[in-house]
Amino acid sequence: MSPSIVPAFADETKYQYKPLGFVEPRRERIRPVRPFQFPDNQVFLLGNISDDLVVSQFLPLTIEQEDDGSYIVSDDIFLVYGDGNTKSDAMKDYQVSLVKYFQIIEKSAETNKFDKALFDQLQSYIQRRGSDVVQTNRS
Amino acid sequence: MSYKPIEVESMLKTKLKMTEEENDHTWFRFEADGLPPIRTKISHNKKDIGPNLESRVYKQLRIRKPFFHELMDCTKYRDDYIKQVQEDPYPPFSVRFV
Numbered sequence: 177m178s179p180s181i182v183p184a185f186a187d188e189t190k191y192q193y194k195p196l197g198f199v200e201p202r203r204e205r206i207r208p209v210r211p212f213q214f215p216d217n218q219v220f221l222l223g224n225i226s227d228d229l230v231v232s233q234f235l236p237l238t239i240e241q242e243d244d245g246s247y248i249v250s251d252d253i254f255l256v257y258g259d260g261n262t263k264s265d266a267m268k269d270y271q272v273s274l275v276k277y278f279q280i281i282e283k284s285a286e287t288n289k290f291d292k293a294l295f296d297q298l299q300s301y302i303q304r305r306g307s308d309v310v311q312t313n314r315s
Numbered sequence: 316m317s318y319k320p321i322e323v324e325s326m327l328k329t330k331l332k333m334t335e336e337e338n339d340h341t342w343f344r345f346e347a348d349g350l351p352p353i354r355t356k357i358s359h360n361k362k363d364i365g366p367n368l369e370s371r372v373y374k375q376l377r378i379r380k381p382f383f384h385e386l387m388d389c390t391k392y393r394d395d396y397i398k399q400v401q402e403d404p405y406p407p408f409s410v411r412f413v
Contacts, residue, residue: 256356
């Protein structure tokens with residue numbers, strides 16, 4: 177009477193078709209490492225936006241395209257936007273809007289407590305050139 | 316359905332009683348007791364306001380898309396807007412005053 181081979185555990189039955197000692201490579205764990213890339217529709221604004229205003233901290237902007245081919249540039253912090261037929265035009269319009277927004281909030285901050293708080297936040301991103309905050313950062 | 320800039324501007328001025336900022340024809344300001352000033356910009360560069368641009372406008376107004384459409388379609392009014400912004404501004408004001 178020949179001995180019968182009975183798996184010790186039920187799970188072993190699926191490995192009986194492989195040669196003894198064969199180890200299946202765990203391919204699901206091998207993934208190529210890709211360098212981090214920002215999405216194509218996101219950019220950061222930094223530097224001069226007018227003769228006397230400077231963006232001193234990276235301000236994340238989103239670029240979107242409308243169905244008619246025009247572009248919208250906007251931020252999700254101050255909710256300012258600009259639009260134009262090209263990305264360049266939309267970016268220029270955004271900068272003009274941001275400068276106007278800064279001027280409006282700056283003036284209103286003198287009398288409105290809510291705008292005072294908003295202006296403090298705005299100044300963490302935008303300052304007048306030559307202001308104390310900019311000089312402190314440079315030194 | 317897309318709206319024209321002049322239609323949105325008309326809604327802001329007549330229905331919400333928003334005023335122009337410093338005689339600027341693009342920025343409008345809304346004020347109500349106990350609320351931070353709400354400002355929005357209307358671009359006059361286009362014939363129709365597309366979906367992306369529209370989303371920027373109703374975000375500036377601190378409301379969601381359906382409510383904005385109801386304002387435009389005259390099923391919501393200034394009092395509804397004040398109540399909406401007081402109870403459930405979106406995006407919330409706290410984001411701006413962290």
